Amino acid sequence: MWLTLNAFITQTFREAIRNKILYGIGFFAIAILLFSLVLGELSLYEQERVIRDVGMTFIMIMGIALSIYAGVGLIHREIDRRIIYTILSKPIRRYQFILGRFLGIACTLFVELAAMFAVFLGLLLVRSMSIDATLFQAFWLIYVESLVISAAALMFSTFSSAMLSSLMSAGFVVLGLLYPQIGFYAEREKTIEIAAFMRAAQFILPNLDHFDVSTQVSYALDIPASHVMWSSLHGIAYVIVLLCIASIIMEKRDFI
Amino acid sequence: MPDGTIRHPLLAYRIAIRPKNILCRLHKTAAHPISSKAHTAIPAVTTRHQITNMSDAIIELKDLSKTFYVGFRRKKIEAVKSVSFEVKRGEIFGLIGPNGAGKTTTIKMLTGLIKPTSGTMKLMGYEGFDRRCSQKLGYLPEISYYYESLTAFEILDFYAKLYGIQADRKARVDKWLERVGMSHARDKRLGSFSKGMLQRIGLAQALIGDPELVVLDEPQSGLDPIGRRDVAEIIRESQQQGKTIFFSSHILPDVERLCDRVGVIRQGRMEVVGTLHELLSAEKYVEIVLRGDPSQDFIGTLSENPEITLQTNDLTTAITLSPKAAGDLNDILSKAIAEGLIIEHVMEHGADLESLFTKAEKKSD
Numbered sequence: 234m235w236l237t238l239n240a241f242i243t244q245t246f247r248e249a250i251r252n253k254i255l256y257g258i259g260f261f262a263i264a265i266l267l268f269s270l271v272l273g274e275l276s277l278y279e280q281e282r283v284i285r286d287v288g289m290t291f292i293m294i295m296g297i298a299l300s301i302y303a304g305v306g307l308i309h310r311e312i313d314r315r316i317i318y319t320i321l322s323k324p325i326r327r328y329q330f331i332l333g334r335f336l337g338i339a340c341t342l343f344v345e346l347a348a349m350f351a352v353f354l355g356l357l358l359v360r361s362m363s364i365d366a367t368l369f370q371a372f373w374l375i376y377v378e379s380l381v382i383s384a385a386a387l388m389f390s391t392f393s394s395a396m397l398s399s400l401m402s403a404g405f406v407v408l409g410l411l412y413p414q415i416g417f418y419a420e421r422e423k424t425i426e427i428a429a430f431m432r433a434a435q436f437i438l439p440n441l442d443h444f445d446v447s448t449q450v451s452y453a454l455d456i457p458a459s460h461v462m463w464s465s466l467h468g469i470a471y472v473i474v475l476l477c478i479a480s481i482i483m484e485k486r487d488f489i
Numbered sequence: 490m491p492d493g494t495i496r497h498p499l500l501a502y503r504i505a506i507r508p509k510n511i512l513c514r515l516h517k518t519a520a521h522p523i524s525s526k527a528h529t530a531i532p533a534v535t536t537r538h539q540i541t542n543m544s545d546a547i548i549e550l551k552d553l554s555k556t557f558y559v560g561f562r563r564k565k566i567e568a569v570k571s572v573s574f575e576v577k578r579g580e581i582f583g584l585i586g587p588n589g590a591g592k593t594t595t596i597k598m599l600t601g602l603i604k605p606t607s608g609t610m611k612l613m614g615y616e617g618f619d620r621r622c623s624q625k626l627g628y629l630p631e632i633s634y635y636y637e638s639l640t641a642f643e644i645l646d647f648y649a650k651l652y653g654i655q656a657d658r659k660a661r662v663d664k665w666l667e668r669v670g671m672s673h674a675r676d677k678r679l680g681s682f683s684k685g686m687l688q689r690i691g692l693a694q695a696l697i698g699d700p701e702l703v704v705l706d707e708p709q710s711g712l713d714p715i716g717r718r719d720v721a722e723i724i725r726e727s728q729q730q731g732k733t734i735f736f737s738s739h740i741l742p743d744v745e746r747l748c749d750r751v752g753v754i755r756q757g758r759m760e761v762v763g764t765l766h767e768l769l770s771a772e773k774y775v776e777i778v779l780r781g782d783p784s785q786d787f788i789g790t791l792s793e794n795p796e797i798t799l800q801t802n803d804l805t806t807a808i809t810l811s812p813k814a815a816g817d818l819n820d821i822l823s824k825a826i827a828e829g830l831i832i833e834h835v836m837e838h839g840a841d842l843e844s845l846f847t848k849a850e851k852k853s854d
Binding site for chain 1: 557594597600601602603604620621623624626628629630632633634635636638639643647648650651652653655678694698
């Protein structure tokens with residue numbers, strides 16, 4: 234089991250670090266982080282707040298983009314290019330394939346986001362700005378959020394085309410971020426059917442708003458450890474459910 | 490032909506003649522692709538003999554069918570219809586058929602990539618596709634693409650890990666790179682490989698787990714003649730190591746040269762299955778052309794045999810023997826010599842897979 238997972242993690246990671254597109258995304262992210270410095274300069278007396286806010290927000294956006302790209306692209310490419318035939322005919326279970334791929338993406342995402350975060354911390358240090366625990370907590374929550382999104386993208390790509398999977402993943406992110414608003418409108422909605430639909434959507438969707446701590450990051454406010462823990466558990470539980478669904482779909486699927 | 494014996498490597502067919510008395514020209518039909526392989530094919534004949542002693546089937550398919558429902562309207566496509574056949578342990582089995590005949594679907598059912606709609610499948614003694622089978626299974630898909638950013642070594646190492654190979658993994662990867670002639674490209678990325686090089690890597694990934702059953706879908710497609718020869722060599726070697734090879738191909742001469750048994754599939758149905766001898770011997774016939782004036786008695790005797798047809802003119806007599814009358818050849822030639830007739834030629838019209846394949850197609854139409 235471990236050897237199989239190791240094979241997938243190593244292969245996914247090697248593919249990712251040799252992928253020119255990801256290098257492009259990385260350079261773009263660094264450029265954006267540098268741009269946050271410019272924005273900071275333009276905002277009088279609020280430089281640190283703006284740089285922290287813009288910097289972490291861009292890391293989050295990059296996390297979302299990379300998660301969708303990796304989650305959708307990896308499986309879809311394997312199915313499209315028929316590489317999957319040689320993999321699934323080997324003595325592995327299909328859930329191992331999904332789990333291995335996910336762990337590979339998780340490792341890759343961690344390295345990519347950590348690299349961006351390190352650049353961001355470097356910028357703060359250069360500008361003699363404070364580095365506090367809130368930033369690290371925010372980084373962790375962004376990472377967990379990225380895992381949830383990549384698991385969703387992975388699950389969508391097991392049964393739909395790359396384009397459809399990307400659209401569904403993007404919709405998943407938007408609705409997940411609007412989770413509190415969905416609840417808010419569900420309570421006020423008078424049409425029973427629409428209210429029920431909204432509640433059902435709330436039941437299915439993850440609350441990605443839990444992972445958004447931009448206010449605390451901007452004002453360097455403490456984030457309670459319990460919030461980080463419960464948000465992480467919520468995210469990990471959601472990942473497990475999504476991977477189980479993806480495994481069931483893979484198990485039942487014919488590879489024509 | 491110093492001993493005056495004509496041997497056909499696949500049909501195991503002999504014609505004993507007397508060179509001193511007979512002017513004899515032996516013709517093989519021009520379309521016969523195996524005739525030039527008479528001597529090189531001898532090891533394969535030996536292996537065939539060994540196979541006849543092995544009776545256990547490694548693949549048993551009974552009434553296996555697969556129906557797909559595609560598109561919005563769920564259009565029904567019956568890709569494979571009630572296919573039944575067996576593959577014996579240690580043999581090379583070739584599956585041939587035109588595009589869309591159901592070869593790849595059959596292969597995908599064997600490798601667990603597609604679940605059959607109905608019928609039964611027994612693989613290596615396990616009912617249905619059991620995950621334990623895949624430990625002993627090597628598979629090369631029809632079109633091989635791999636991770637372009639990985640090197641030849643890395644990709645084989647990846648597949649070796651999937652087989653659970655731990656101890657001598659790196660040595661085994663290097664061994665297989667060498668075996669498929671890719672040692673020179675060990676550390677080159679697959680993105681720069683030609684189709685033939687990728688096919689060799691594909692073959693190595695199929696064999697790296699030391700499988701009992703090797704399923705190859707069009708293993709020689711896209712290869713140059715040297716590549717095809719190398720693949721054929723690896724297939725033969727694998728058989729000599731006791732592996733069973735099941736492969737599909739469009740390259741009929743290769744199938745004919747390599748396979749012990751063949752199945753012809755068309756429109757999802759298995760048209761014929763059997764050894765090449767069984768399939769081809771039903772199609773062959775021998776033609777004798779005699780010069781001179783035969784006696785009425787000689788003509789009369791031959792005319793009585795329904796398996797023999799005669800055509801005579803002033804100068805020659807053409808005698809055609811069906812496979813059932815092939816045993817009479819020596820008698821006929823002896824009588825002709827006794828009559829003082831000159832044997833112009835003895836021509837064996839051996840069928841080949843191509844004609845069998847074409848016949849199966851016509852039959853289906």
